[in-house]
Amino acid sequence: MNPLKEKGFTLIELLIGILILAIGLLALAHMQVAALNGNYSANCMTVATVLAQDQIERLKILPFNDPALEDTNPDNNNSLSNPTDADSLEHNDPNNPIDERGETAGLRRYQRFWNIADNTPIQGAKTVVVFVYWGAIEANGLPRHRVAIPTIIGQ
Numbered sequence: 001m002n003p004l005k006e007k008g009f010t011l012i013e014l015l016i017g018i019l020i021l022a023i024g025l026l027a028l029a030h031m032q033v034a035a036l037n038g039n040y041s042a043n044c045m046t047v048a049t050v051l052a053q054d055q056i057e058r059l060k061i062l063p064f065n066d067p068a069l070e071d072t073n074p075d076n077n078n079s080l081s082n083p084t085d086a087d088s089l090e091h092n093d094p095n096n097p098i099d100e101r102g103e104t105a106g107l108r109r110y111q112r113f114w115n116i117a118d119n120t121p122i123q124g125a126k127t128v129v130v131f132v133y134w135g136a137i138e139a140n141g142l143p144r145h146r147v148a149i150p151t152i153i154g155q
Contacts, residue, residue, distance in 0.1 A: 041145075047100045048110060048132035048147040054102060055093070055112055055130045056151050064155045069126055071118040080115045081129050081148055086141035089113040089131065110134045111143065125154045 135144035
């Protein structure tokens, strides 16, 4: 037999080809998992944004002196949009924790709060920041992820 005239693959060439294919498939599987995690995170953020906007709309139709619009913690007005712990949140949704529809049924993984600052930015106005939290609880007592939407309500 003349080795120059032999046709086909050797076992080593076949194993190297399978190894390269396996590495490519593992990389593809890893990218798929990353895409699924990204989609889940985006969905949670979208739901949280809708829940926050829904609460803003509910607060806007309340009378200006409604208890839900009281500034019960004036000390937090400088950090209204950035609460440092659970104690710096003034009002909480009585239905907490809530689901994607803002109800207490189903998978309840969101928590909704809001802070109020009277006469900010001008006299006769209230700055309202609505927060929706979700995820694992951190050392400061707040869940890891959040959406914060500010608005101003006037008389």
